[in-house]
Amino acid sequence: MKERIVILGGGESGTGAALLAQQQGYDVFLSDFGKLKESHAEVLKLNGIDFETGSHTADKILNADWIIKSPGIPKKAAIINQIKEAGIPIISEIEFASKFTDKKIIAITGSNGKTTTTSLIAFMLERADLKVGLGGNIGHSFAKMVMNDQDYDLYVLELSSFQLDDIDTFKPYVSILLNITPDHLDEYDYDIKKYGQAKLRIAKNQTEEDYFIFNADDEITSELLKETNIKAQKLGFSLIDEKQAAFADDINFNINHPDKFNMTVEELALNGKHNVSNSLAAAMNGNILKLRKSIIKDSLMEFDAVEHRLESVISVHGIEFINDSKATNVNSVFYALQSMKTPTIWIVGGKDKGNNYEELIPMVKKKVKAIVCLGLDNSKIVETFSPFVDQIIETNNMKDAVNTAYLLGKNGETVLLSPACASFDLFESYEHRGKLFKEEVHKL
Structure with a gap:
C-alpha cells in the first residue's frame, strides 16, 4: 500500500511538493484553507492530484503518513494542533525535496538580505557556467526543481525560519546566516532567542566537510553560537574584526580564507554597509566553491540589486x-x-x-x-x-x-x-x- 502524503497549502512550495510526491509514487492529497491561484489549481487537475480549497477536512488529513506544511501556515493553526495530537510527522517542502537529490546545496537565511545575497550567489555561479537551481523562499519550488534533478549542477536556496522549523535531515554543503534581528516574533512567543535558534537550524545536520558562513558582527548570532554545537567549518565575515575569514572596512574588501582574494569596496555594485556584508558572504561562498577570482570579482562589480530592494x-x-x-x-x-x-x-x-x-x-x-x-x-x-x-x-x-x-x-x-x-x-x-x-x- 502506498504511503499517504498530505500537503497543507497550495502555493508555489505546496504545489511543487505535491508534484514531486506524485512522481515518487506516494498517494497525494493537497488541502488549502484559502483559495488556490488558478495556475496552481490547473496544474493539480492536469496531473490528477486530489485537492480541496476553502477548508481543511480533518478526515482527509489525519490519515496521512506524512504532512508537508507550507511555510505560510501558522504553527498555532487549529489543524496543526490536530496533526500533532495525532502524532503525524510534519516536514517542510525543503526537507522533503532534499531526500531526492544528492547535488550540493547552498542555503542562505537571515532576517535581512536573504534575497539579495541568494540572487548574487546564483548570479556568480551562473557566470561560472554552472546550472543553478534557484529556489526556496525565492524563485521556484525546490521540490519542483528536484523533479528534473539532472538539469542542475547545484541548488541555491533562500530559506525562512518557517521553512527551517520543519527540517529533520536537510543538509546544505554551505550554509549562510546573514544576521538575526527581530522579525516574525509573533510566531516565536515574542522570544528573539527562539527565532534565532530556528535560523541556526540551517547548520543542524552539517558535518566537518561542510561550511557555515556567519556574520561575526551580529550580537545575537554570536551569543547563540556559544551554546550551539555546529560541526561544519565556521567562517565569519565582519566589518569590524579584520581577523575574521572575510573583512571589509570603508576601503578594502578582503577574503582571507580558504584562499586570499581582495578588491575595493568602491568597486562593488551594491551600495550600503549591509550590502558590503552581503557581498562578503557571497564572495566567501564563491571562494569555497573554488570559482576563479576574476569571476567572483566581476560578479560583485556587475550584479544589479533585486527588484523591490533599494x-x-x-x-x-x-x-x-x-x-x-x-x-x-x-x-x-x-x-x-x-x-x-x-x-x-x-x-x-x-x-x-x-x-x-x-x-x-x-x-x-x-x-x-x-x-x-x-x-x-x-x-x-x-x-x-x-x-x-x-x-x-x-x-x-x-x-x-x-x-x-x-x-x-x-x-x-x-x-x-x-x-x-x-x-x-x-x-x-x-x-x-x-x-x-x-x-x-x-x-x-
Whole structure:
C-alpha cells in the first residue's frame, strides 16, 4: 500500500511538493484553507492530484503518513494542533525535496538580505557556467526543481525560519546566516532567542566537510553560537574584526580564507554597509566553491540589486524615487535610511508585526525630512516620530502616498518607500506594493 502524503497549502512550495510526491509514487492529497491561484489549481487537475480549497477536512488529513506544511501556515493553526495530537510527522517542502537529490546545496537565511545575497550567489555561479537551481523562499519550488534533478549542477536556496522549523535531515554543503534581528516574533512567543535558534537550524545536520558562513558582527548570532554545537567549518565575515575569514572596512574588501582574494569596496555594485556584508558572504561562498577570482570579482562589480530592494525607479524634477518595498521590518529600514545621501521623504506603514520604531529615531532625525504614512492604522508611527519630524501625513492608498511625497520633495531630495511592515492591510504582497509604487511614480 502506498504511503499517504498530505500537503497543507497550495502555493508555489505546496504545489511543487505535491508534484514531486506524485512522481515518487506516494498517494497525494493537497488541502488549502484559502483559495488556490488558478495556475496552481490547473496544474493539480492536469496531473490528477486530489485537492480541496476553502477548508481543511480533518478526515482527509489525519490519515496521512506524512504532512508537508507550507511555510505560510501558522504553527498555532487549529489543524496543526490536530496533526500533532495525532502524532503525524510534519516536514517542510525543503526537507522533503532534499531526500531526492544528492547535488550540493547552498542555503542562505537571515532576517535581512536573504534575497539579495541568494540572487548574487546564483548570479556568480551562473557566470561560472554552472546550472543553478534557484529556489526556496525565492524563485521556484525546490521540490519542483528536484523533479528534473539532472538539469542542475547545484541548488541555491533562500530559506525562512518557517521553512527551517520543519527540517529533520536537510543538509546544505554551505550554509549562510546573514544576521538575526527581530522579525516574525509573533510566531516565536515574542522570544528573539527562539527565532534565532530556528535560523541556526540551517547548520543542524552539517558535518566537518561542510561550511557555515556567519556574520561575526551580529550580537545575537554570536551569543547563540556559544551554546550551539555546529560541526561544519565556521567562517565569519565582519566589518569590524579584520581577523575574521572575510573583512571589509570603508576601503578594502578582503577574503582571507580558504584562499586570499581582495578588491575595493568602491568597486562593488551594491551600495550600503549591509550590502558590503552581503557581498562578503557571497564572495566567501564563491571562494569555497573554488570559482576563479576574476569571476567572483566581476560578479560583485556587475550584479544589479533585486527588484523591490533599494531599487532606483526614476528621478522626477530632480527628486529620486527608491522602491524598498521588501523592507518589511525595522532593521531593513535602518539599513535603507543609513544609505540615503540626501534629505529623504520616507513612505512607511502597513501591517505591523510588533515593531519597535524607537530603534529608528536616531537615523530618522539624521536623514528624514518628512514622513508619509501608508496604512490602515498609522497611530504607532505618528506617535513615535511626531516629536522629531515636523511633517507627518497619513494616506491609505498608493496614489495618495506617492503624490503627497512628490509634493513634499524638492530637487536633490529622495522619496523612499521603505515600509517596515508587512503589506497585507492594503496589498497582496510586498511585490504588489512595490509594483504599484513604481506605476504611480511613472505617472508623475
